[in-house]
Amino acid sequence: MDTHEGFLNRLNEAIKDGDAKQVRIAEYCDVSEQAVARWKRKGQISKNNLFSLSEISGYRYLWIKHGTGTKRISSVSENRREYMEEENAKVYYARDTDTESSEVEQLIEAIRKAHATKVLSDQSITHLASFIKTLTNR
Template sequence: MSIQPFISRLKEAIEECPASQGTIADHVGVSRQSVTNWKNTGQISTENLKKLSEVTGYRYVWLKEGTGTKKFSDSDQNDAEFHLAEKVIREERPESGYMGDEVSDLIKSIRYAVANKKLNPDSIKALTLFVNTLVNSK
């Protein structure tokens, strides 16, 4: 199996993403040099490929295998495809009334804001402190 088509898909996702390479690196939690290395070698972990998919909007399965449409419009569907492709057991959806959808939306919004540098480290610390204060209140 040739790795070149995979490298080409990685390059496309990284280079066509509106977020900068530095922003992609921040979202994934790696150095900018790591992102450059992915484009050159194709060496990327499953976890980082999933995060790259999230920040670029390219489907995980398309990045990995080159099948189907390139981009996703439903992040939950992309997540489901990831779990199916990697045979990862998904966490069960909480019972109704838990606010699971709202929590999921909040997490997605925070990830997007961090990836696009809408939240700086100080605002993230403040938000974390706020949530922890709510959790720890009696």
């Protein structure tokens, strides 16, 4: 049986050792740095913020929450699917999910994470968005 202390340890590991610094985590989750510090101290975090933390830290949602399975995300779409199943959330797609849409989703998530961790600057995102618009305007 998992304990609050176990959860708190995993949460802290994801925050401290993950792919993003605390300030970037706060920005990505749209909370203050003080809120992230409270998560670390008290272990009180919403499911949505826990999922966002998993995305930006690179740690799997279910591992942080329950300590089950592997620590690190190997597939962004698999982490999202596990989250949706765990929380009985519903997601609706405009079209059937297939390999191509899964790759697109992974690309979008990679760009989102790279921007949140400041690997991609705002200017780089602007240029990338302009490039994608030129492709879709053909």
